[in-house]
Amino acid sequence: MKITHAELSKSAVRHIQYPKDELPEIALAGRSNVGKSSFINRLIQRKSLARTSSVPGKTQTLNFYQLNHSFYFVDVPGYGYAKVSKAERKKWGPMMEEYFESRANLKAVVLVTDIRHEPSNDDMKMYAYLKYLNHPVIVVATKTDKIKRGRKHSHLNRTIQLLDLDREDTIIPFSAVTGEGKEQVWNHIEHYLFS
Numbered sequence: 001m002k003i004t005h006a007e008l009s010k011s012a013v014r015h016i017q018y019p020k021d022e023l024p025e026i027a028l029a030g031r032s033n034v035g036k037s038s039f040i041n042r043l044i045q046r047k048s049l050a051r052t053s054s055v056p057g058k059t060q061t062l063n064f065y066q067l068n069h070s071f072y073f074v075d076v077p078g079y080g081y082a083k084v085s086k087a088e089r090k091k092w093g094p095m096m097e098e099y100f101e102s103r104a105n106l107k108a109v110v111l112v113t114d115i116r117h118e119p120s121n122d123d124m125k126m127y128a129y130l131k132y133l134n135h136p137v138i139v140v141a142t143k144t145d146k147i148k149r150g151r152k153h154s155h156l157n158r159t160i161q162l163l164d165l166d167r168e169d170t171i172i173p174f175s176a177v178t179g180e181g182k183e184q185v186w187n188h189i190e191h192y193l194f195s
Contacts, residue, residue: 001068001186003044009066013095015102019064024193025072025105029126030112032078035142038176039112040065040073043185062099071193074099074106079122100133108136108192110185115141115155115173119162127163138188139163139171145178 012018030036041047044067063075076096100106109130113119119127130137141159144152156171165171170188174181 001190003046003067005069006044006046006065006067008063009072010064011061012064013061015098018062018099018103019066019072022105023066023071024107025064025074025103026189026193027074027076027100027106027109028112029076029109029130030078031114031120031122034078034112034114035176036075036078036112039110039140039142039174040075042176042179043182044073062095072105079126100130100135106135108138108189110138110140110189112140112142113159114143115152115159116143116147119159124163127165131166136192137166137169138185138192139165139169140174140181140185141171142174142176144173144180145175 010017010019028036028040044065060077062077065073065075067073076099100109111123111127111130113123127137127139139159141156147155152173156173159165160171172181172184172188174185
């Protein structure tokens with residue numbers, strides 16, 4: 001997909017602040033510092049629409065990026081970063097639950113993981129939660145440029161097993177550096193957006 005328009009349209013913490021135009025949405029979830037911002041920027045061919053930070057845990061709101069005036073990427077706060085205060089993390093829980101449990105426009109969730117590491121307990125809990133809510137999930141195993149090519153298959157299988165990946169869901173190896181997996185990700189996103 002060619003992105004000709006991209007803007008941060010809204011930052012929200014409650015449903016009353018969500019966009020009212022009823023465009024379809026794809027949510028992006030993952031651990032803090034897993035590379036969600038780099039993933040977004042590579043996918044839409046922009047250098048800094050989604051701000052990358054050297055300080056994990058910076059995304060503290062639901063960020064609605066409107067693309068091509070026809071759909072949204074919704075970047076949700078990263079989870080699992082210990083230096084974010086407990087009070088702040090407690091706020092994120094209800095904010096994310098309200099979104100995932102009530103948003104009719106949500107068509108699928110991209111769960112960004114790091115192919116170098118086993119999925120964390122937080123990754124597994126997030127995946128199980130999304131499946132409990134019957135959301136389609138596209139698992140993106142990013143940072144493939146940082147492992148040897150011969151290890152990719154075993155690392156993907158490890159993630160599939162630990163997440164107990166549903167047959168209807170998919171896992172895609174991805175690199176924000178090389179662009180590996182970009183077209184495959186777009187194919188799956190388009191399927192959920194427009195089918």
